[in-house]
Amino acid sequence: MSHANREPVKFAYWVPNVSGGLVISNIEQRTSWSIDYNRKLAQIAEENGFEYALSQIRFTAGYGAEFQHESVSFSHALLEATKTLKVIAAILPGPWNPALAAKQIATINHLTNGRVAVNVVSGWFRGEFAAIGEHWLDHDERYRRSEEFIRALRGIWTEDNFTFRGDFYRFNNYSLKPKPIDPQPEIFQGGSSRAARDMAARVSDWYFTNGNTPDQIAKQVSDIRQKAKESDHSVRVGVNAFAIVRETEEEAKAILAEIVEKANPEAVNAFGHEVKNAGKASPEGEGNWAKSSFEDLVQYNDGFRSNLIGTPRQVAERILDLKRAGADLILLGFLHFQEEVEYFGKHVIPLVRELEAAEALQPVAAE
């Protein structure tokens, strides 16, 4: 069965607002977490076919990422430096409460002509929670809190006299002024466990999942669309990938081999232990990283599994496969961000658009 959307697939890149890039490896990475590098990167991205940028929230180091800029303020700076790019600010319930987040994002929405979005993340890093004195909730409890958080955000943004009685949050006749201008900020979420999918099917606009094969993505999409239908909700899907696009397949594969060869095994294993442990209370074992191998874990979100590693044509064809599996957006990480975002925009995205145009001429297959 094809889940393909007829709209052009969208592209996003991970904002490198934490140090060390997107792979846990000592390979050379010509990427910087500085604001100057990131402003220029955002401009390159919007000029080269990228619609979104996703910033990250981290409070402490762990397995790399020694330095971290805060996501909402950093996202605002990138929005100020660009004209059309939408920037997704990551928000972690716990450190943020929905009253503050709703107010902060509503203001940025006004300042940037509605270009800010949020990614509500539920957390995986217990040591980080301990370091900042936050309670560590069990896996499914974290999602129950995130769902209330999202319901509260939407309520505050759209209703006057908002009243909410949750287990985690309470609001009494609260009227936010001014409310965001349209378009309303889009709400993304990270996570792909049962609890994460159920939350997406009920309340999120977008579901972000770790890298995976088209078959595995298609299974997740079927499941989530079915559940969303039951809740009379619709949710779009973003898939993570670490792209290595070079003129020849050999070159691209050699870079992957070098990334893995130069990985720091202790850090990768410690990261693997942490993320698998974070998902333990997710009883079905389907969460992000449940099946990740050592090689997969060298990239924080299983980005090698999506296999966007090869020539521009190979990569464009594989993006079409992910789209047929139901991906509405591809979220990309790179080794050398500025150079590779530009290369991807100039050499891969036009091929994707050609393939999409050719496919649009085909009759729609009966499902």
Ligand SMILES: Cc1cc2nc3c(=O)[nH]c(=O)nc-3n(C[C@H](O)[C@H](O)[C@H](O)COP(=O)(O)O)c2cc1C
């Ligand atoms: C695309 C994406 C972006 C994420 N960004 C962050 C982040 O910035 N900070 C963070 O602490 N967790 C982040 N996460 C982690 C998720 O919030 C969640 O804790 C994790 O995916 C585990 O989910 P699961 O066990 O429910 O599948 C991200 C996850 C994904 C897929």
